[in-house]
Amino acid sequence: MNKSTTFLPTLMPMLRLAWKKAWFRYVSFGVVLAALPLIPGMTSSNATILGSVVYFSIAALGFQVLLGYSGQISLGHTAFIGVGAYVSGYIVKELGLPFPLAVLAAAVLPFILGLVLGLIALRLEGYYLAIATLGLAESIRIVFIEAHGFTRGFSGFFSNYPRVLGYQFNKGSTYVFMVAILVALMILVYNFINAATGRALAAMRSSQSAAQAMGVSLFKYKLMAFAISTGFAGIAGAMYMHFFRYSDPTIWNSGLSLNLVVACIVGGIASIEGAVIGAAFVVAMPELLRIVPGLGSINGASFVLSGVVIILVLLFYPGGLVNVASDIGKLRSRLSKGSKHPERSTEYVAE
Amino acid sequence: MQIFFQNVIGGIEAGSMYALAALGLVLIYRTAKMSNFAQGTIGMFNAYIAYFVLARTNLPLPAVAILSVIVAFVVGALIELVIMRRASSTIPMGKPIMTLGLIIIFQGLAPMIFGPVPFQFPRFVQKPALDIAGVKMLPNTLVIISVTIILVAILFYVLQNTRLGLAVRVTAANETTARLMGVPTRAVSLGAWSVATALGALSAIMVAPLTSVTVTMMETIHLNSFIAAILGGFSTFHGPVVGAFILGVANNIISYYISSKWVVAILYTCILAFTIFKPQGLFGKAFVKKV
Amino acid sequence: MLPNKSILKVEHLSISFGGLKAVDDLSFEIAQNQIYGLIGPNGAGKTTVFNCITKFYTPDSGNAWFHTKQGKTVNLVDHKVHDIVGLGMVRTFQNVELIKELSILDNLLIGAHSQFKTGVLAQSFRLRKAVLEENEYRTKARSIIEYMGLGGKDAELVGGQPYGTLKRIELARTLMSNPKLIILDEPAAGLNGTETQALAGLIKQIRIDFNCSVLLVEHDMTLVMGVCERICAISFGKKLAEGTPTEIRNNQSVQEAYLGKDE
Structure with missing residues (x-):
């Protein structure tokens, strides 16, 4: 008791100071996320859903760099996730090479693929990238089906939990590993978004003329954002392959690409946290709806609902879910401003 | 040689469907300055409706086809009025992303309402194939090609020779100038949405007998109509139509002579490579952006 | 190509849009540390000249020789729009782009x-x-x-700053790139008399403190006559006259084309 009373007052200001640092917030978030499966009563299937959220968050984070920060749209990102999945699986299972190497290759190959496609499709304005990626996804889907030696086609490709330096991961530790990768990537994205690169992207979205006049090559930054997003998609694919230990061509369908758009828009455009919130929304909503009486029995209700939500968000709440907490805060302060707690409103103003 | 012509005719038939859809895409792209990614999906939904009307009533097929095109016309107007018009203050890319939302909604609703079973859709003309110098041709094919040619001709006539067409072309060239000149640009964009959606639906009804009515029936047509627009160039109305016929024929010839498995990959790679040399498409002009 | 005492030399610059000549065989030269004005009636092609030398447009013909801050002489026409600022030339926009x-x-x-x-x-x-x-x-x-x-x-x-402040921020932004030549597109547009006067002082001060040249396109004659050492008057993309403010003010064809119409 005595110890904690003297300890707390010194700890709190330190925590408050640390909380201002993005990396500290992200690491704390990661710790909580990693600890979630330990909650009593958490079933194995819930833990699987969490894994799904984390892998999809990685892909959505990369997609946010493309859609949110560079203002480009891709409709075929599922192909890059799929390539990442198969490449990492093949390298570990068939070539017997170490897992970290497989993750690296799963990031680099889609990155190069994105670079090449972007070099061609990004020279033009408009929606060429969207169409080019759609075409690529269709072509790659056929590769997934036909290239039996590489993907096993519809029979499916089976793999194992990762093994790193002699340590064999199980489901729980693979999940923690995925969370660590997600947090690391969030910090990296935060860092470059809040540096010259992020400012160049912001300029490009807001005023292309100003960006160009200040030396920003639109082509270079669009290409960079696209290649980063494909690289992240590849990493997400590698995570999928080694958490779910299975892949077949039906998983990498066009609906998954659309879900990435939903995640970034509904979670919050141009927001790192928004990508994660959106990914959780996309993955968790079908599960939550299953509990709702009436709706639960209808197949695909959540899919339709996510289509409705994306339109509603764009029409009425373009900032996305990430703003809900701060907007409620503002609303509360406005409500309490009148009579009861005048001091509270000044607190918000000071912030 | 007969086989070659057989493939060409099949290609022109497929190209007709791409052409109608591509024309719809370009209409919206040029007047509303956005991409309607949901055109194919809405067409698919219309094909389902047409199938059920046909199955439950005694209406003849042409009447059902016309009815379904009218329904699509209204649906297109509603999308513009209810959603797109209100979205002027949303984020950049917000409008095309909303059409992605529409894809999700219609793709999700279709199996819920109509069930997961594919439906067989009858041909417009059930008569057996004609034999023209060894080349077999279904009368239905002839109907598809002629309907397309007639429709495209009417649309181009309206675009080039009427006040309405002038309004559309002026809006496409520069919306601000058009508005200052008194062109009712909102009505133009409403009309573009209606006509485009109707064209998408017609293309779906044409393809329905060849495949069957399923949720994914329009995916290839939709993607190919976009590719056709890229090939022909988004900056003209005739470019995408020509692109569509080239794409249809090339698709069949590659599929027959090279590989039917890899035709899609080969074709897309070729067109991607083509855009390296001619980024504005076959008929496209480069724009000078006003600063 | 370009004498040492000059910073920019535009030679025979031409560009047309849909058959209409926006800039027609225009040549002028700006000296090191000079404040140079480009004037002309509405639609004379002033901003188009800016857009050509900053490569937002590619001129149909002509050259724009420039002494870069790296000490080289280059033809701006051969460079990409986003490379211009790195060479030492930076611009503002008519409608403030922030x-x-x-x-x-x-x-x-x-x-x-x-x-x-x-x-x-x-x-x-x-x-x-x-x-x-x-x-x-x-x-x-x-x-x-x-x-x-x-x-x-x-x-x-x-967002939300007053217009005068926005203009200042845009001017401030140009100074961040260590420019040798700042080109200002209607810097006084939307400013009141006092603000314009303050701007005139500021432009002169910037030229000294940042050791650079200034090229400005302007409608406001008090600003142009007050700060520019040399002026080039254009009309329909063609050069009418070039000289000191006094020479320009007294030039017959300039008065007809520009001053006469404007007053």
Whole structure:
């Protein structure tokens, strides 16, 4: 008791100071996320859903760099996730090479693929990238089906939990590993978004003329954002392959690409946290709806609902879910401003 | 040689469907300055409706086809009025992303309402194939090609020779100038949405007998109509139509002579490579952006 | 090609849009540390000239020789639009192009974009050199904000600032790139008399403090006559006359084409 009373007052200001640092917030978030499966009563299937959220968050984070920060749209990102999945699986299972190497290759190959496609499709304005990626996804889907030696086609490709330096991961530790990768990537994205690169992207979205006049090559930054997003998609694919230990061509369908758009828009455009919130929304909503009486029995209700939500968000709440907490805060302060707690409103103003 | 012509005719038939859809895409792209990614999906939904009307009533097929095109016309107007018009203050890319939302909604609703079973859709003309110098041709094919040619001709006539067409072309060239000149640009964009959606639906009804009515029936047509627009160039109305016929024929010839498995990959790679040399498409002009 | 005492020499510049000649065989030359004015009635093609030498448009013919800050002589026509600022020429826009959702400080930092040497990887991992570089330009941006009389506003968003302030921020942003030549597109547009007078003083001061030349397109004759040492008057893309403010004021054809019509 005595110890904690003297300890707390010194700890709190330190925590408050640390909380201002993005990396500290992200690491704390990661710790909580990693600890979630330990909650009593958490079933194995819930833990699987969490894994799904984390892998999809990685892909959505990369997609946010493309859609949110560079203002480009891709409709075929599922192909890059799929390539990442198969490449990492093949390298570990068939070539017997170490897992970290497989993750690296799963990031680099889609990155190069994105670079090449972007070099061609990004020279033009408009929606060429969207169409080019759609075409690529269709072509790659056929590769997934036909290239039996590489993907096993519809029979499916089976793999194992990762093994790193002699340590064999199980489901729980693979999940923690995925969370660590997600947090690391969030910090990296935060860092470059809040540096010259992020400012160049912001300029490009807001005023292309100003960006160009200040030396920003639109082509270079669009290409960079696209290649980063494909690289992240590849990493997400590698995570999928080694958490779910299975892949077949039906998983990498066009609906998954659309879900990435939903995640970034509904979670919050141009927001790192928004990508994660959106990914959780996309993955968790079908599960939550299953509990709702009436709706639960209808197949695909959540899919339709996510289509409705994306339109509603764009029409009425373009900032996305990430703003809900701060907007409620503002609303509360406005409500309490009148009579009861005048001091509270000044607190918000000071912030 | 007969086989070659057989493939060409099949290609022109497929190209007709791409052409109608591509024309719809370009209409919206040029007047509303956005991409309607949901055109194919809405067409698919219309094909389902047409199938059920046909199955439950005694209406003849042409009447059902016309009815379904009218329904699509209204649906297109509603999308513009209810959603797109209100979205002027949303984020950049917000409008095309909303059409992605529409894809999700219609793709999700279709199996819920109509069930997961594919439906067989009858041909417009059930008569057996004609034999023209060894080349077999279904009368239905002839109907598809002629309907397309007639429709495209009417649309181009309206675009080039009427006040309405002038309004559309002026809006496409520069919306601000058009508005200052008194062109009712909102009505133009409403009309573009209606006509485009109707064209998408017609293309779906044409393809329905060849495949069957399923949720994914329009995916290839939709993607190919976009590719056709890229090939022909988004900056003209005739470019995408020509692109569509080239794409249809090339698709069949590659599929027959090279590989039917890899035709899609080969074709897309070729067109991607083509855009390296001619980024504005076959008929496209480069724009000078006003600063 | 370009004498040492000059900073920019435009030769036989022409561009047309849909058969209409917007700039027609235009030539002029700006000396080092000179304040040079480009005037002309509405639609004379002034901004088009700017857009040609900053490569937003590619001229149909003609050259634009420039002494870069790296000490080379280059033809701007051969460069890409985003490379121009790195060579030492920076511009503003007629309708103020700023990034509304960013702070004033961040907007100035965008002005230094061409100066940044670290790449996205160094920034992602916050390598020492990236952090040092960022801090260096932040310090510089703060001092320029101070210089422009906007001290204390660093963290305020650009969106919602009054128009006069926006103009100042845009001018401040040009200074971040260590320019040899600043080109200003109607810097006095939308400003009142006092603000315009203050701007005239500021432009002269900037030329001395930052050791650069200034080229400006302007409608406001008091500003042009007050600050420019040489003026080129154009009409329908063609040069009418070039000379000192007094010469231009007394020029017959300029009066007809521009002053006569305007008053």
